[in-house]
Structure formats: C-alpha cells, structure tokens
Amino acid sequence: MTMGNTKITWLISSCSFLSLPITAQQTSIISPTEDLFELKVMYDGDKPYLSLEPDSLPGDATLNARCTAIWPALMYLFENYANTAAYIWKLEKLLPNTAVIQARVDSSFTADTEFTRLYQRAVARERVAPLSIDSALHIASHFFYLHSEQGKPVVHICVGINKVKGLSAQDAHPYHAAFCYQVIWQMEDYSKLLNAVKAPYSKEFKKRKPSEARILEVEPLIYAGMANQPELRRALIDCYERNKEHLNFELVY
Numbered sequence: 471m472t473m474g475n476t477k478i479t480w481l482i483s484s485c486s487f488l489s490l491p492i493t494a495q496q497t498s499i500i501s502p503t504e505d506l507f508e509l510k511v512m513y514d515g516d517k518p519y520l521s522l523e524p525d526s527l528p529g530d531a532t533l534n535a536r537c538t539a540i541w542p543a544l545m546y547l548f549e550n551y552a553n554t555a556a557y558i559w560k561l562e563k564l565l566p567n568t569a570v571i572q573a574r575v576d577s578s579f580t581a582d583t584e585f586t587r588l589y590q591r592a593v594a595r596e597r598v599a600p601l602s603i604d605s606a607l608h609i610a611s612h613f614f615y616l617h618s619e620q621g622k623p624v625v626h627i628c629v630g631i632n633k634v635k636g637l638s639a640q641d642a643h644p645y646h647a648a649f650c651y652q653v654i655w656q657m658e659d660y661s662k663l664l665n666a667v668k669a670p671y672s673k674e675f676k677k678r679k680p681s682e683a684r685i686l687e688v689e690p691l692i693y694a695g696m697a698n699q700p701e702l703r704r705a706l707i708d709c710y711e712r713n714k715e716h717l718n719f720e721l722v723y
Contacts, residue, residue: 499590499594500529500533500590500593500594501528501529501533501593502579502580503579503580503582503585503586503589503590504575504576504579504580505525505528505529506524506525506528506537506589506593507522507523507524507525507548507575507579508522508523508524508525509521509522509568509571509572509575510522510523511565511566511568518562518565518566519559519562520558520559520561520562520565520571522554522555522558522575523545523548524537524541524544524545524548525537526538526541533593535716536593536595536716537593539712539713539716540592540648540649540652540713540716540717542648542651542652542655542656543592543645543648543649543651543652544589544592544593544648545629546629546647546648546651546652547585547588547589547592547644547645547648548585548589549629549630550629550630550635550644551584551585551588551589551644552579552582552585552589553578553581553582553585554575554578554579554582554585557578558575561574561575588644591645591718592645592648592718594718595716595717595718596718597718597719598641598642598645598718598719599640599642599719600719600720600721600722601642601646601649601719601720601721601722602721602722602723603703603706603707603721603722603723605646606646606649606650606706606721607696607697607698607702607703607706608637608693608697609634609637609646609647609650610650610653610654610696610697610702610706611692611693611694611695611696611697611702612632612633612634612637612693613627613628613632613634613650613651613654614627614632614664614667614692614693614696615627615631615632615633615689616685616688616689616692617685617689618680618682618685621679622679623671623675623680623685623688625664625668625692627654627660627664629651634647634650634651635647642719645717645718645719646719649709649710649717649719649721650706652709652713653702653705653706653709654705656705656709657705662701663696663699663701663702664696666695666699667692667695667696667699668692668695671688671691671692706721706723707721707723710723
C-alpha cells in the first residue's frame, strides 16, 4: 500500500520487516486469521500476480464495520508484522492453482502465531495502553523518513520504509503506529505539510548535493517540523474521533 509522489526525489514505497515479539496472553479469536484476509489474482497487463490484503467485509456487521473503518491500520500491521506478507510473492509460481496457493497461505497464517496474536487484538478490540497526542505526533512525523538513496536526499512516506518500528518496543506501539499511518494515508493532501517543512532544505539541497552527515542533521528537523504542524494534530484527533469505537486504545488529547 503506497501513497502518491512528492519531490526533492521524495519517494514512496512499501516493504515488510521482521516481527516484534508480542507478549503471550490469551486473545479472543474473532475468526481464524486466514479468514480475515482476501486473496486475489491481479493482472499487470497480461502478467498475473497475487494480492493478499485484509478483508474489509469478513463476516458479521460489527466485524465488517471495524475492518472497513480501520482497513489502512490493519494493512500496516499485515505489511510490517506478518511473515505471510513477505511470503506471498513466492507463491506466484504456483499460478493458476489458486487452491494450492490458498492452502499455503492458510498454513503460513496458522504457523505465524505472533502475528495472529497481534492482529486478533486489533480486530477483537482488545485494549492496550493509551496514546498521548504528543506521542502520536512523534510517531506520525517519523513516517516522513529522510535518508540518502544513491547519493540523493529522499523522503519515504510509506508502510515500511521509515524508522517508526524502532521508536518503541511496547506491545501497544504497533497499534499506535498503525493508527498514525492510517491518519496520514487518509489525509486529503499530506504533501502540503511536507512541502512546508522541507522547503528550506529543498532549496539548500538543490544548490548543493548534501553529504550523508548533512542529511543526518536534517532528518530530526524534518520530524520536529512535521510534529509541530497543527494540521497533523487536527488530522490525528479527527481520525480518532471518527474511529474510536473500532480502535483498541484511547487517544489522550
């Protein structure tokens, strides 16, 4: 799941990373995890490929409402914490045998007990620690990840290329981060915020290619600038108020 492009070369893409350990506790199983996902065969021209995403309409009315309302957050959890997200592309060689592919996907979800625990807590709305608005701004700002790519300054705003996962090891953090991702994903035009924050550095970098050291100096300034944007604060609060009946934590503001 990617979002649109902006420039200095300000790129957007998605990727998956290894899962964080989740505290072993009993979780209310809403439905088998594999039943909460939808497998599709898509086409890029004549070339088929597999799409595996959270199902926005997996069951009863309450579950459908929740999975639709927080779909981007659920996608964030899947992309960043599910072993199956990194595994699905390997099954394309089995096309067109979708029955075998589905069986492999089901087995992968069954074996991935850490992800099942994490995902079911979100879908079952099992409560985790609250999130302060200042912490939410701190997390959301880190989705605007400035770094060097082939010697050029790049900002990634995406599911995976960022420093968000490393901000905390608390078991509530994946849900807080997933919410912040949803807020950015659903903003009408987050690029206006980014453009305002990066403007002085865009001019600087256009005149002179920045060193790695300079990029590292600017990176926390980008985060701080984003965290100070009133529009981002409003977006976090508005998104929370629209979806709080479906979220498993309280936003404190």
